[in-house]
Each structure stands twice: as structure tokens, then as C-alpha cells.
Amino acid sequence: MDTRLTNLYVAAIYKVILCIFGIIGNMLFIHLIYRRKQLQSKTSIFQCIQCFFHxxxxxxxxxxxxxxxxxxYIRSxxxxxxxxxxxxxxAQGLLMLHIVLDIWFFVKFPIVYRNISKTKSIIFSGIPILIFSIFTTLYGFFTxxxxxxxxxxxxxxxxxxxxVLYKYLxxxxxxxIIIIYCIxxxxxxTRNISTTSQISFKKTITRLQLTVLIFFLSWFVxxxxxxxxxxxxNYPKWLGMLLVHNVFFVCLSYSNTFYVTLLKSKEYRDQxxxxxxLRKSTSSGIAIVNSQSMSQKYISPEIKLQKRNDTCFYSTSRRRLQGIMWRSSRGGNSNSSTQDQLISMFSSKQSVYIRAIGFIYIRYTQPPEDLWNWLKYLPAAVVTVFATTAKPSRTAKQPTRRRRVAVLCRRAKPSPKVSFSL
Incomplete structure (x- = not known):
């Protein structure tokens, strides 16, 4: 057996090994997303489709x-x-681009992103992927x-x-994809974040950097x-033997989704x-797991006080909003007084409720679903004000955030007619 055949046998062995690990990992990822409803985001569903392709x-x-x-072989x-x-x-090549665009759209336009249903997103994304795949296959058949x-x-x-054109494409x-990841x-x-969110943001950046590195070392290479x-x-024999192992990077790109996801995400590992x-899960849901796991790391009294005030601020504002929603649902859309209350709560840049929702948006990676459902009851102008309102500048006459929170906490009274589900 000459050196060339030995080199080919080595490539064949790791192709089989990576294929087995890849198929098992892709099936486990699909099974995990199917069984755990908390993990069924748009991005994870697209990743399941990608695993199916892989x-x-x-x-x-x-x-x-x-x-x-x-x-x-004969080419035809x-x-x-x-x-x-x-x-x-x-299909999987274009789907990679769509997944990273989906992440970018979520980071850039979170409110619009959440208003798009999963079904519509999958259908409208699947059409160009299907057209591209059919066109590529027919192009290869005719050439x-x-x-x-x-x-x-x-x-x-x-x-x-x-x-050659196929590879350039x-x-x-x-x-x-790499450029969008870098963006x-x-x-x-470049975001201005609080001290309590810095560790969470650093972890997010590290995960994204790991994703870019693995993508570069597998698919791009x-x-x-x-x-x-x-x-x-025409190239030397030694170079030809090295280039045979290009298939290693190809197989690696088809088999890493499940293992990389478990490596970089504690939520997925726990689920x-x-x-x-394998062990008892420590997270009851993905909606607030980031803030819970993050808050356990802070032992400073100031941070504990801030977290308690934030929770009170959120609960008070949520209780008031749900009370108005409850009265609105009983009175119908024609209730002008309820509509006026909503407008007065959200139209002012000094509104404490804008600050409350802004705090929830920054604090939680995935805020409670009913928070976003409130927006559909508001006029378009009010939603625009909420989406574009900046944090108001503090003057000597304005109360500090801590004082405002303390006043809200003292005045908070639970509503007996409204049930809460966090």
C-alpha cells in the first residue's frame, strides 16, 4: 500500500467517525428543541432545520x-x-446566512422581531432557500x-x-456571515450597560466570538x-495529500451544531x-434564567438593594398596566377613559412606566410574553414614543430613580381582580 492510499484511508476513517457523531448530535438537537418548549425560539427552529439538512x-x-x-468517477x-x-x-449554506441575519434583526429591532410570528418567519424564509437550492441543483445538472x-x-x-463559480458563491x-457576526x-x-449586566454581556460576546471562530475554522476554511x-x-504530490483532508473541515461544519451549542450555553445544557x-435542572424556564443566574453572582449590598428595587418597580408598573388592561377588556375598545389613561402613561418622556418597560427590556434577555402583548392595545403613535424614548436627563428638581422606586413601592396595592403569571 503506497502513501497515497494510506492517506485516503485515514481520511475515510475520520469521515465515518464525524458522520456518526454528526448524525447523532443533529438528531439530539432536534429532539431537544422539540421536547422543550422554552427553547423554541425562531433561531432555534432555524437551527433545527439546518441540523436536518446537515x-x-x-x-x-x-x-x-x-x-x-x-x-x-464519471462526472455525470x-x-x-x-x-x-x-x-x-x-440549502444549509444559505440558511447559515439567514440564521445570523435573524440574530442581527433581533438585536437591532427587538419589538418588531417579537411581533413577527414563527410560522410567517419560517414560510417567508423557506421560500428563497428552496428556490436557491433548486436553482443550484439544476445549474449543476446542466453543466x-x-x-x-x-x-x-x-x-x-x-x-x-x-x-469554481459554485465555490466563489x-x-x-x-x-x-462573518461580517454580520462582527457587527x-x-x-x-458599544452598548452602555449597567454594572449588573456586564457579566451577562461579556458572556454573550464570548459566545458570539466562539461561534465566529468555529464557523471560520470549519465551513469558511x-x-x-x-x-x-x-x-x-497541477500541484506537488505532498500538496495533493494535504488537500485531501479538506473533507475534514467539511465534515466538521456538518457535525458541530449540537456540541457547540451545549458548550457555550448553560440553558441548553441544563435542559x-x-x-x-442526567441531573436535576436548575432553571425553571428560559424567560428569566439569565437574570436569575446573573443575580446569584452578586453579593454586594448595593446590588442586592438595586435588584430588590428593580423587582418592586417592575411589579408595581405591571400591576397598574394589567389593571387597566382588565378594565379595557370589560369596557371594549370604545372606552375613551381607558384609552386616555394609556396615552397619558406612555406619551410623556418623563413617564415612570416608560422607564419600567425600558428597564425590563434591558434587564431581561427574553421579557415575559404578556409585556409585549400590551403594545397591541396602544395607538401607533404611543408605540413609537415607547420605542424611541430615551432615558430622561436628571435635574435637581427631578426625583432620583431610587426615591421614585421607593414611593412606588409604598403606594403599591395588589389588585384582587387581576391574576399574574410570571
Whole structure:
């Protein structure tokens, strides 16, 4: 057995190993999101779809080059065998871009993002992905020929020029993804955040940086190496042996979603362990888990006092708003006095309720769902005021935030007609 065949056998072994780990990990991720309703955000649903695509892509990597090591292929016959692989690879490539755009849209426009239903988002996102995948597959079908090739994979199954264009397209998509990730990281770094939120923000930035690093070392590197293989027709034997291992980065990009998610997210680890009874879950839900886990780390009396005041501030404002909503639901939309109360509460930049909702928006990664439901009862102008209101400047005549909170706490009286669900 010569050195070239030994090198191919090594590549075949880790292709099978990564394929097995990838299929298991992708299935576990889909199962976790399906069983845990708290984790079913739009981004996680898109990741489930991506895991489904990755299962077929992982199978495509071991379909050829494992049993038939060292054989040659006819390009047209190869394309017919891996047509499904071409389709799902194109779909997951564009879906990667959509996932990072979804994260950016959530960070930039959180209120609009939450008003878009999951079903509409999936349908409108799936249409361009489906069109792109079908077009890419048909493009490869019409450009293939009967030439002899040494590797049966998507870029080689295309015609020579079409394969190069195919790789350039995915490199451009990968660069756009990295740029958007960098924009998201920069937006987090430039935010003015309180001392109590700094640790949470640092963890978020670290997770995003880890995501960018893994994406760069797997998918982006594999596309660049694939382009080098297509562009260089004659290269030394040692370089050819090295380029064979480009498939390692391809397989790695198809198998890392589940393991990377568990590595960088404590919420997912807790839910996974509780689902499989590995240990008792320490989080009752994802809605306020970030603030709870964060607050346990602070032992300073000032921070404890601030957290207690914040909780009172939130509860008081929420109780008043729910009371008005309850009266509005009984009186109908024609109740002008209720509508006037809502406008007076939200239209003023000095309104304490604007400050309350602004505090909840900053403090919690995922605020309670009923908080966002209040917005649909308000006129468009009021919603605009709420969305664009900045923190008012403090003057000597204005009460401090701590004094205002203390006054609200003393005046707070529970409403017997309203039930709360936090």
C-alpha cells in the first residue's frame, strides 16, 4: 500500500467517525428543541432545520470515498448519485446566512422581531432557500459532463467553470456571515450597560466570538481550500495529500451544531440534562434564567438593594398596566377613559412606566410574553414614543430613580381582580 492510499484511508476513517457523531448530535438537537418548549425560539427552529439538512450532507460525505477508495468517477454519473447532497448543501449554506441575519434583526429591532410570528418567519424564509437550492441543483445538472474525476463531491460534480463559480458563491456568503457576526459583536461592545449586566454581556460576546471562530475554522476554511483545489490543476504530490483532508473541515461544519451549542450555553445544557435525567435542572424556564443566574453572582449590598428595587418597580408598573388592561377588556375598545389613561402613561418622556418597560427590556434577555402583548392595545403613535424614548436627563428638581422606586413601592396595592403569571 503506497502513501497515497494510506492517506485516503485515514481520511475515510475520520469521515465515518464525524458522520456518526454528526448524525447523532443533529438528531439530539432536534429532539431537544422539540421536547422543550422554552427553547423554541425562531433561531432555534432555524437551527433545527439546518441540523436536518446537515444529516443528509453528512451522509453525502461518506457515500463516496469510503468503500471505493482510489477509484475514479464519471462526472455525470457522480452528479446523479449525489444530487440530494448538492441540494441540501446549497440549502444549509444559505440558511447559515439567514440564521445570523435573524440574530442581527433581533438585536437591532427587538419589538418588531417579537411581533413577527414563527410560522410567517419560517414560510417567508423557506421560500428563497428552496428556490436557491433548486436553482443550484439544476445549474449543476446542466453543466456536468462525462469527464473523469477523482473525487465525487459537489464542486467536482459540476463542470469545471461551474464548480469554481459554485465555490466563489459560498465563499462570498461565508464572508457576509462573518461580517454580520462582527457587527453584532461590535453592537454589544458599544452598548452602555449597567454594572449588573456586564457579566451577562461579556458572556454573550464570548459566545458570539466562539461561534465566529468555529464557523471560520470549519465551513469558511473548507470553501477556501476547495477553491484552491479547483483552481490549481497541477500541484506537488505532498500538496495533493494535504488537500485531501479538506473533507475534514467539511465534515466538521456538518457535525458541530449540537456540541457547540451545549458548550457555550448553560440553558441548553441544563435542559438537555433534565430531559435525559442526567441531573436535576436548575432553571425553571428560559424567560428569566439569565437574570436569575446573573443575580446569584452578586453579593454586594448595593446590588442586592438595586435588584430588590428593580423587582418592586417592575411589579408595581405591571400591576397598574394589567389593571387597566382588565378594565379595557370589560369596557371594549370604545372606552375613551381607558384609552386616555394609556396615552397619558406612555406619551410623556418623563413617564415612570416608560422607564419600567425600558428597564425590563434591558434587564431581561427574553421579557415575559404578556409585556409585549400590551403594545397591541396602544395607538401607533404611543408605540413609537415607547420605542424611541430615551432615558430622561436628571435635574435637581427631578426625583432620583431610587426615591421614585421607593414611593412606588409604598403606594403599591395588589389588585384582587387581576391574576399574574410570571
Amino acid at each position: 444529516i443528509f450532507c453528512s451522509i453525502g460525505t461518506v457515500q463516496n470515498g469510503v468503500i471505493d477508495i482510489g477509484d475514479t 454519473e457522480c452528479f446523479n448519485q449525489i444530487t440530494y447532497y448538492v441540494f441540501f448543501q446549497a 456536468t459532463n462525462d469527464d473523469t474525476i477523482y473525487s465525487c463531491s459537489p464542486p467536482f460534480a459540476f463542470g469545471p467553470k461551474a464548480g 459560498f465563499i462570498v456568503l461565508a464572508l457576509i 453584532i459583536i461590535r453592537s454589544f461592545k 473548507s470553501q477556501v481550500l476547495g477553491l484552491i483545489i479547483l483552481e490549481i490543476s 438537555f440534562c433534565s430531559l435525559w435525567c
